[in-house]
Amino acid sequence: MDIARTLAKSVLPPSLRLSARNLWEDVRDWLGVFAFAARFMAMRAPLPKILLYFGFALGDDLLCTAVLRELRNRGHDRILMVSDHRDLFVGNQDFTYLRPLWNRYYRDGSTVAICRRFVRIWGGRFIRPEYAPPSGKDRRRPPSRHVIAEMCAKVGITGPASIRPYLNLSDGEKASASWARDCIVIQSSGLNARHPARLKEWYPARFQHVIEALQKEFSFVQLGSREDPPLQNTRDLRGSTSLRESAAILHQARLYIGLEGFLMHLARAVECPAVIVFGGRSAPWQLGYVCNINIHSTISCAPCWRSNNCELERQCMNDISVADVVAATREMMRRPRNPLAVETVTIASDDHHAPVAARARMSG
Numbered sequence: 001m002d003i004a005r006t007l008a009k010s011v012l013p014p015s016l017r018l019s020a021r022n023l024w025e026d027v028r029d030w031l032g033v034f035a036f037a038a039r040f041m042a043m044r045a046p047l048p049k050i051l052l053y054f055g056f057a058l059g060d061d062l063l064c065t066a067v068l069r070e071l072r073n074r075g076h077d078r079i080l081m082v083s084d085h086r087d088l089f090v091g092n093q094d095f096t097y098l099r100p101l102w103n104r105y106y107r108d109g110s111t112v113a114i115c116r117r118f119v120r121i122w123g124g125r126f127i128r129p130e131y132a133p134p135s136g137k138d139r140r141r142p143p144s145r146h147v148i149a150e151m152c153a154k155v156g157i158t159g160p161a162s163i164r165p166y167l168n169l170s171d172g173e174k175a176s177a178s179w180a181r182d183c184i185v186i187q188s189s190g191l192n193a194r195h196p197a198r199l200k201e202w203y204p205a206r207f208q209h210v211i212e213a214l215q216k217e218f219s220f221v222q223l224g225s226r227e228d229p230p231l232q233n234t235r236d237l238r239g240s241t242s243l244r245e246s247a248a249i250l251h252q253a254r255l256y257i258g259l260e261g262f263l264m265h266l267a268r269a270v271e272c273p274a275v276i277v278f279g280g281r282s283a284p285w286q287l288g289y290v291c292n293i294n295i296h297s298t299i300s301c302a303p304c305w306r307s308n309n310c311e312l313e314r315q316c317m318n319d320i321s322v323a324d325v326v327a328a329t330r331e332m333m334r335r336p337r338n339p340l341a342v343e344t345v346t347i348a349s350d351d352h353h354a355p356v357a358a359r360a361r362m363s364g
Helices: 001-009 012-044 058-073 108-121 146-156 171-174 203-215 241-253 262-269 322-333
Strands: 050-053 079-082 098-099 125-127 159-162 184-186 220-222 256-261 274-281 293-296 344-348
Touching: 012 108, 050 058, 058 079, 058 146, 058 262, 098 125, 098 159, 146 159, 146 344, 159 293, 171 241, 184 203, 184 241, 241 262, 256 262, 256 322, 262 274, 274 322, 293 322
Parallel strands: 050 079, 050 125, 079 098, 184 220, 184 256, 256 274, 274 293
Antiparallel strands: 159 344
């Protein structure tokens, strides 16, 4: 196929090259559809009624577990979840099928086209519950309510919905991390995520100062990517644990300290309370959980939902001090470990832009 593309590029005029490329992309997507359908035919399984696909990021797929739970609670069945992150869904009974993406079609536009055409063959529903679509080069459109509520509304869910994700651990997995009981898990950076955002970052040096202020009282475990800045006086597990091992450690840990991102959602999924440094890029009422202490800024431009560019040089993060995080950590350590509070929202049938209530600087 590379030879054919090279010949077409050298022989065809630009307008015909574009048409040829569009034709090839269309053919390629239909090949993906037939490959998708062939799998179900080979299994002799009932075709799914609902196909749920978000994208490639771990955190977004974990948030989909909240949507799957609400669908199951309303009696929906034959749900196909399309995700490359199988470890998120082990033991989850809220869907019928789990299908990974094809590396051959590992492009977002192609995957969406394949999913949409696949369900149209027999009249099923394709749902992509995107909560903050792009709005310019470095910004996303801010959601007007919690992203889980936004996702549920896009699926068509109405009535009460629980604002939390889910991840099931076996007794053996929990027991293997029993050593982490009473520890504090900490992450220094989120810049090695699939979709990094500089405006989500606090400062690794400040996380280090938090440890120094508390190390005589508590033991720390560092999770995250191997490339994250290392923190001293911790049990350093950067890059050395699987997703499910990290989940088990969080399940046993007393507290998680970190940034808005995947580990925040993973901690909530396994019932670990947290202190989260939000800054001003997003707000706790959009992405956080009421069981946590969420430290955020209320400057006029927040929440901006930008990724990397800031005219104020991240004032919202600069304003959050080490003392703020240390005080929040001590407060959380005084609270009972479980059960964690769960926020419930009611989604009306025409509720697309729910009003936003004001929030204090530190919530939780």
